[in-house]
Amino acid sequence: MNTKTAFITGTTSGFGVAIANRLALLGYNIIITGRRRERLDKVADEVRSHYGVEVLPLCFDVRDRDACRQAVDSLPERWQQIDLLINNAGLAAGATPIQEGDMDDWERMIDTNVKGLLYISRFVIPLMVRRKSGHIINISSIAGVEVYPSGNVYCATKHAVNAITKGMRIDLLKENIKVSSIAPGAAETEFSLVRYHGDQDKADAVYKGIVPLNAEDIADTVEFIITRPPHVNINDILLTPVRQANTYLFNRDN
């Protein structure tokens, strides 16, 4: 059997960890990335011992263009045959009305969610074009489809991810590269803890009185997308908890 290789960004927490485990279960060798070295190595050890696949951990910040280039350039030959790129690394920083916005938060979101995704894609896609084969899945958000109060810049970054996804699909049409996106609604990971700068009470309130999505739900979605026949491309999947109607309307238990 020809073992496939996946490159997944943001694999120290949340969706990334679940996706890494799922792809390993499906027999992929995986390149995992993130800034937190200790967590990255732990995920690598766990995945190797559970599934017996090869795991290459690369510790870097996707906001650093040279680090992204270096990470991809440093791949040994056999790791350069990337079949699947999952652009997952991302974050929200703060939730404030635009007139009170913290510009450092804005920079973090734009640099990570938009520029980081672009850097990684720019360095990985030529490896796919060379082989006329590959699949890119961008992790967007329901925030890329709708805007909600105080969501301003985070929503803008995810709208940008959707535009980039469409642009990739057009530009890569002749290269036999599939391009998909997943837009989750509220999912309980470290996302809200990061957004609220470590305030656990504020983070918990996001999921209070509902059953949110979890990281396994996103791994299920990835598995569905990548197991379609070669002639089928799943363009976009938007999924929410049953208790969520749009970005701001929830049916919460009191």
Ligand code: NDP
């Ligand atoms: P987590 O906070 O649990 O995980 C985020 C991951 O992104 C971590 O592995 C983190 O690694 C990585 N990351 C963040 N910034 C950087 C950076 N500058 N360089 C490299 N890696 C980085 O959140 P989720 O798993 O929930 O989020 C994953 C993606 O899903 C994000 O793009 C998010 O916007 C999106 N999303 C989340 C939803 C939710 O409700 N949870 C809903 C819709 C979309 P490290 O800190 O080690 O660098």
Ligand code: 8X3
């Ligand atoms: C995360 C979902 O609605 O908090 O992308 O923006 S939301």
